[in-house]
Amino acid sequence: MGAHAQAAIPIEHWTHASGARVYLVATPALPMLDVQVNFDGGSRREPRAKAGLASATAGLFSGGVMPHGNKPALDENQLSEAWVDLGAQFGAQASADRFTVSLRTLTEPALLEQAVALAARQLAAPAWPENVWQRDRERTLAALKEAENRPATHAGRAFSRAVFGDHPYGFEAVADTLNAISVADMRGFYRRHVAACRAQISLVGAIDRAGSDRIVSQLMAAVQPHGCEPLTDVPQVKPLDRAIEERMPFKAAQAQVLVGQPGVARDDPDFFPLFVGNYILGGGGFVSRLTTEVREKRGLSYSVYSYFSPGLHAGAFQIGLTTRPDQAYQAVGVVRDVVRDFVAEGPTDEELKAAKEYLVNSFALRIDSNRKLLDNVSNIAWNGLPLDYLDTWTEQVERVTVADIRRAFTRVLQPDRMATVVVGAQP
Secondary structure, eight states: OOEEOOSSSOOEEEEOTTSOEEEEEEOTTSSEEEEEEEESOSGGGSOGGGTTHHHHHHHHTTSEEOOBTTBOOEEHHHHHHHHHHHTOEEEEEEOSSOEEEEEEEEOOHHHHHHHHHHHHHHHHOBOOOHHHHHHHHHHHHHHHHHHTTOHHHHHHHHHHHHHHTTSGGGOOOOHHHHHTOOHHHHHHHHHHHOOGGGOEEEEEESOOHHHHHHHHHHHHHHHGGGOOOOOOOOOOOOOOSSOEEEEEOOOOSSEEEEEEEEOOOTTOTTHHHHHHHHIIIIISGGGSHHIIIIIITTOOOSOEEEEEOOOSSOOEEEEEEEEOGGGHHHHHHHHHHHHHHHHHHOOOHHHHHHHHHHHHHTGGGGSSSHHHHHHHHHHHHHHTOOTTHHHHHHHHHHHOOHHHHHHHHHHHOOGGGOEEEEESOOO
16 A cells, blocks of 8 residues: 655655565656665674674675676776766665665656666676775775874764764774675675665655656566565663763864763654754854854854764764863863753743744755755655655744753753763863
8 A cells, every 4th residue: 555645745655566665756847866775784784893894885886797687797987987878876875774775867768767777787786896895995994094193083983982882883994894894794794684675765856656666676676686684683772871081182283072972763752852952052053052152152162063863773962072172171161061051941932933943944955956855755764754744844843842842851861971072182
């Protein structure tokens, strides 16, 4: 059975015969189609000893294709040229939760047919060339080595360890884990996680349901031989049971400061109070509470920010800034005071009114292109959000009250049990 949201942005949804869940927004104004296919194959699925496997697999996805059917092999240059000749784009990337493949093509029938066929061929028979992996790994190792010279690298690592502990969200790709990854590991990871039965496919463009279903059939047939091996459950992120403070010496012009804790998963019922509240606290740039106290009143930093990064598990709540090394601990003290006061009291009525006006008035910028609309539809698909989510978004923001924000922040944040990382401060 299919469902159709009767709304200003109509999203058609159905389950394909392969088990893939399909979401379609028809936008006939432009002769273009964007497709995103998400699989449960992000970095949370990789072993700690081979951290970086998901991203490495996605990176080598464009390394070429093996012979398939009556089609010959293509090396990475030939494959790239084939996509250029079609004026289309196709590639893969991995995040903490997802392994994602994306296609962008014109919908002129001949071009669309060839682009989908090439995408299916690449999904069915990626080559995983050893020589390309050796080259890419050396490039990545060189980039990691260069990053050691930046205090932000050390701050990010320490913060991730403190917030996530042994959870896969905190695993980090380093030289040892990258050197442990083989092409065979990538092949196995790809076949295990890129499964049609768990795919979530979003399409935005000049296409109807029948045309979408044909594309989905072709793409899912390419990975159908992978089967549908059950995946083990990933544990939840554990809350911090105490404050953690890490101070790391580093010679640099600016000290790096990160403060935070595990936040919430995307399906948290207080998502909107937390989203609106964080805009007021530190997500609103120069109009945020943190900027007022840290930058405007005390001149301790040019910029300071805060954000929640919810995923399938509790992502981090993070506050970050850079400051003069001799001011780092003063800045930390101000940040802690601001967070403690905000959690206890919430925003003022004036702050909430201004935040709502900005968020509601800027909503159109979140969906003003096919690519942005695709990202939003994919977010709906991945997180199981209502089909009318985009149509009710401004209503959800308008509905948030000061009491809602105070309740949500009191429940989620523990100002006295946060992780604080300071890199490069003067003693």
